[in-house]
Amino acid sequence: MKMSHFIAKRLFYSVFVLLGLSIVIFTMSRIFPGDPARMALGTLAPQWAVDKLREQLHLNDPIHIQYFIWLTNALRGDLGMSLVTKRPVLTDIKTFFPATFELVIFSIILSISISIVIGVTAGRHANSLFDNFVRIASYLGVAMPTFVWAIIAMFIFAYSWNILPALGRLNMGTIPPPRITGMITIDSLLTGNFRAFFDVLKHMIIPGSALAIGRIAQDTRIMRASIVENLRKDYIAAATSYGIPERLVMFKYLMKPSLIPVVSIMGLEISSSMAGSFIIEFIFNWPGFGRYGANAMLNKDLNAIIGSVMIVGVFFALINILVDVIIAYLDPRIRMAFRSE
Amino acid sequence: MEKLGINKKSIQKNWYKFSRNPLSIIGLTVVVAIIFITLFADFIAPYPEHAGWYTDFKNAKLPPSFNHPFGTDTMGRDVLSRVMFGFRYSLMMAFVVLIIVVPIGTFLGLIAGYYNNTWLDTMIMRLTDIFVAIPSLVLAMMISALLKPSLFNAMIAVTLLWWPWYSRLVYGISSSLRNEYFIQSAEMIGASPLHILFREILPNTLAPIFTKMTLDVAWVILIGSSLSFIGLGAQPPTPDLGTMVSDGYKYMPEIWWVSMFPSLAIVLTILGFNLLGDGIRDMLAAEVY
Numbered sequence: 131m132k133m134s135h136f137i138a139k140r141l142f143y144s145v146f147v148l149l150g151l152s153i154v155i156f157t158m159s160r161i162f163p164g165d166p167a168r169m170a171l172g173t174l175a176p177q178w179a180v181d182k183l184r185e186q187l188h189l190n191d192p193i194h195i196q197y198f199i200w201l202t203n204a205l206r207g208d209l210g211m212s213l214v215t216k217r218p219v220l221t222d223i224k225t226f227f228p229a230t231f232e233l234v235i236f237s238i239i240l241s242i243s244i245s246i247v248i249g250v251t252a253g254r255h256a257n258s259l260f261d262n263f264v265r266i267a268s269y270l271g272v273a274m275p276t277f278v279w280a281i282i283a284m285f286i287f288a289y290s291w292n293i294l295p296a297l298g299r300l301n302m303g304t305i306p307p308p309r310i311t312g313m314i315t316i317d318s319l320l321t322g323n324f325r326a327f328f329d330v331l332k333h334m335i336i337p338g339s340a341l342a343i344g345r346i347a348q349d350t351r352i353m354r355a356s357i358v359e360n361l362r363k364d365y366i367a368a369a370t371s372y373g374i375p376e377r378l379v380m381f382k383y384l385m386k387p388s389l390i391p392v393v394s395i396m397g398l399e400i401s402s403s404m405a406g407s408f409i410i411e412f413i414f415n416w417p418g419f420g421r422y423g424a425n426a427m428l429n430k431d432l433n434a435i436i437g438s439v440m441i442v443g444v445f446f447a448l449i450n451i452l453v454d455v456i457i458a459y460l461d462p463r464i465r466m467a468f469r470s471e
Numbered sequence: 472m473e474k475l476g477i478n479k480k481s482i483q484k485n486w487y488k489f490s491r492n493p494l495s496i497i498g499l500t501v502v503v504a505i506i507f508i509t510l511f512a513d514f515i516a517p518y519p520e521h522a523g524w525y526t527d528f529k530n531a532k533l534p535p536s537f538n539h540p541f542g543t544d545t546m547g548r549d550v551l552s553r554v555m556f557g558f559r560y561s562l563m564m565a566f567v568v569l570i571i572v573v574p575i576g577t578f579l580g581l582i583a584g585y586y587n588n589t590w591l592d593t594m595i596m597r598l599t600d601i602f603v604a605i606p607s608l609v610l611a612m613m614i615s616a617l618l619k620p621s622l623f624n625a626m627i628a629v630t631l632l633w634w635p636w637y638s639r640l641v642y643g644i645s646s647s648l649r650n651e652y653f654i655q656s657a658e659m660i661g662a663s664p665l666h667i668l669f670r671e672i673l674p675n676t677l678a679p680i681f682t683k684m685t686l687d688v689a690w691v692i693l694i695g696s697s698l699s700f701i702g703l704g705a706q707p708p709t710p711d712l713g714t715m716v717s718d719g720y721k722y723m724p725e726i727w728w729v730s731m732f733p734s735l736a737i738v739l740t741i742l743g744f745n746l747l748g749d750g751i752r753d754m755l756a757a758e759v760y
Contacts, residue, residue, distance in 0.1 A: 150601040155613070162617040269494070273742035275693050277700050277713075278734040281720050285731070289724035405606035409701055413720070423609070427616035428702055439613050443605045 133458065137451060144447040151443050152204070152436075156197050159432050165189075169430045170213035187432075204440070210433035214426065219437035222422060227441070228312025229299065230411065230418035234403045236315075236334045237341035241399070245346050245392070249353025250385070256358050264350060271347025276406045280340035280413050287336060295333050297415045304329045337414045341403045349392050349399075356388040390461050397453035401446040488754045495750025501743030509562050512555045521548040522556040524708045532726050542728035544718065550729060553710040554736045560622060560711045561740060565691040568629045569684055576637025577680060581668050583638065584645025596642060599635035607632055611694055615703045622705035625698045629691055640683060644676045678755040686748035689741040696737050712737045 159166075167183040168175075187210075188196050203210065209219035252264040288296035299314065300306055307317040307326050318326040360366065361384065369379045407420030415421070419438065426434035458464045489495050513519050517539075527547030535542045541550035583595040602610070607629075614628035648654060649672070657671050696713030698704030705711035707718065712733045719730025 146597075147600050147604045150597065151604050154601055158614060158617055162614075164617075164619065269742060269745065270738070273689070273738050273745055275697055275700075275737060275741070277697060277716065278737055281716065281723070281730055281734055284720075285723060285727055401606050402608075405608040408609060408612060409697055412701055424612070424701055427612050430616060435613055435616065439605065439609060442609050446605060 133455070137455065140451045140454065144451065148440070148443055148447060152201065152440055153197065155436055155439055156200060157193065159436055160189075160193050160196060164430070166213075166430070166432045170432075200436075209437035209440075212426070212431055212434040214429050214431045214434065219434050222434065223419060223437060223441055225312070226417065226419040226422045229314075229416060230404070230407050230420050232313040232315055232330075233334060233338055233341065233411070233416060233418060234400060234407060236331075237338040237345075237403050238396075238400060240338055241342035241345040241349060242392070242396075244342075245349035245353055246389075248346075249350040249392075250357055250380075250388075252350065253354040253357025253361070253388075256354075261354070264354070268347040268351050271343050272351075274343055274347075276340050276344065277409050277413060279343045280337065280410055283336045283339060284413075294335055296336065299333055299417060300326065300329050301333075337410045337416055340410050340413075341406045345399045345403070348395075352391050352395070353388065356391050357384065360384055360388050386460060390457060393453065393456055393460060396456075397446075397450040400449045401442070404442055404445060485754050489750050492750055492753065494746050495753070498743050498746025498748075498750055501739060502747050505558050505562065505740055505743060508555050509559045512559055516549075516552040516555045518549040518552040519556075521552045522708075522710045532722075534726075535728055541732040542726070544715075544729045545722065545726070550715070550732050553715060554712070554733055556710040557712040557715060557733060557736060558740065560705060560709060561692045561695060561737070562688075564622070564626055564629070564695040565688040567626050568633060568691050569687060571630050572633045573637055573680065573684060576634035577641050577673075577676065579634065580638035580641025581645050581672055581676070584642045584647075585649050585664070585668055585672065587646045587649060592646075595638060599638050599642075602632055602635040603639070608694055608697060611698060612701070612703050615698055620698075620703045620706065622699070622709055622711065625695060625704035628698070629694055633687075633691070636687075637680065637683070640679060641676050644679065645672050648672050648675060682748060682752040682755060685744060685751050689744035689748065692737070692740055692744070712740075 165180070165184075167180045167187060167189060171180055171183060184190055188199050191199070200210070207220055209223075211217065212219050212222055215222055248264055252258075252261045255261055284296050287294040295301065304326050305323070307314060307321045307323045310317045310320055314330040315327060318324070318330065366379060366383055369383050370376075374383075404420070407416075407418060408424045409420070410416070411418045411420035412424045419441070422434070423438035423442075425431075426438060489499075508515065512522075516522075525546070525548055527543075529547065530539075530543055531545055531547040533539055533543040533547075539549050539551065541554060543549055544553070579595050583592045586592055610632045611625070611628045614631055615625045618624040618627060654667060654671055657667050662671070695704060696711070696716075699706075699709075699711045699713035700717045702717065705714050707714055715733040716730045716737070719726070719728075719733070722729065
């Protein structure tokens, strides 16, 4: 089986899972008690207005017909109107998604780089004082819900020491760069607006670290374990006894196989930080997709809820395929398995 | 008891293995303490009446002191008392969810694994694929938003999406066990499918299930408190830890104690169950594999 076949097969399978997911989500949104039209208009709206909205949303049709209407529209890129923002859901998501993507990527970079450095150091000096300290700290990190760290970090860095901004994406005085990708970091670099670049980076530190904290703890543990395991392998002993410099042994022989377990759970982690962004963006007033989704849920904005949950599902599916490709690149054993078949 | 191999000697041996790691002992102590507080919150909380709608604006926003070790919140309620009751709601959520989810998930996993490669297997396992295709937190938030947000509905939400993890765990074990000799001989003697599922396969899955349950208490508490933090779970005045944190963080720089102590309580609970779960996993590991 070639790599391209493998990817095609995964994509094909993902489509089925996503279809199933859409059926589950859609059914839940229609069978749970409560009239969505009444919810959207409020308790004071007259009955005729509610009836009219029910007609518009096809709520009077049988549920499978409603689903097919939704699905055909969704495949054409129409996820319906948001009942709260009064704009198409897809337009809303397109507006808000880049901000979240930026934050999630930042938190991934943060967690991967920190956990590799700490994990490798702890693994190479196993059972030292530093290693034990890391072990205790990682227990604490895993037990820390994102919102708890968010609040503690906000308290320490933004309010007590006052060195980092707490809320929003940019300071009031900073001129935002023109929207090209929607990610301020990239837009500001493209337009040479370094003030905005550093400002947005500063704003990302607390929310980004809140998204990263649990993963830093987990990845450090995995990284440490795999370093300890691989250090015992014969090929490391062989490489060392050939007199290959330690630095070379480290990076060429030890790091690559040790990275595989960390990368293989990366897909799960990216999606967990997407989920975390629903809470973190809410706390930090970060104008992103997570805050949009959380607000849709709090306001029971049906189309927006279904739309944003489906987008998370699509994103998750794509990321998982990407991670499999990265692992195949890192692990020659898997790559060879593809070639030989 | 004898049938499952539980006797005095094995208990002694397991306790020895468990107690070798000081972290497991810390976990056990924390969990026992929390369960104790949960059961007797009415008697040991300094102000039990502060758990519900109670207002005393004269004593509102008091910093931690001898009378109120964790301070008082914006309505003058003692934060320590509310944290003690908060443990109760967190634990209740975890136990209710797990008591429903574990039997259902295990049963479906057993069937799917035993009837491997049949339509039953396909149906159950593809259904679990759908539920794990999206982060649990987002799905829980969605279900609990579609139902009316409340503690009870948050429990329903987490219950609906948690069973697939048990099915997948049990499926892995049961689909590999069905080719073992002891299952095949049982089939040959003419044992009924029920006997094979519950008497032959199920006992082999108990240790991993038990380990996962202990660790899952922590995860369910984490999801539950996240839900109530964002307003999709327990509603005020329920003294849920997540609700208390979200009540407090709006007044953050000045009256930090209102959200800080419930936050630490959440961390302590999750930490305790994680440490205990790791200890149990290490204790049972050699016995199973």
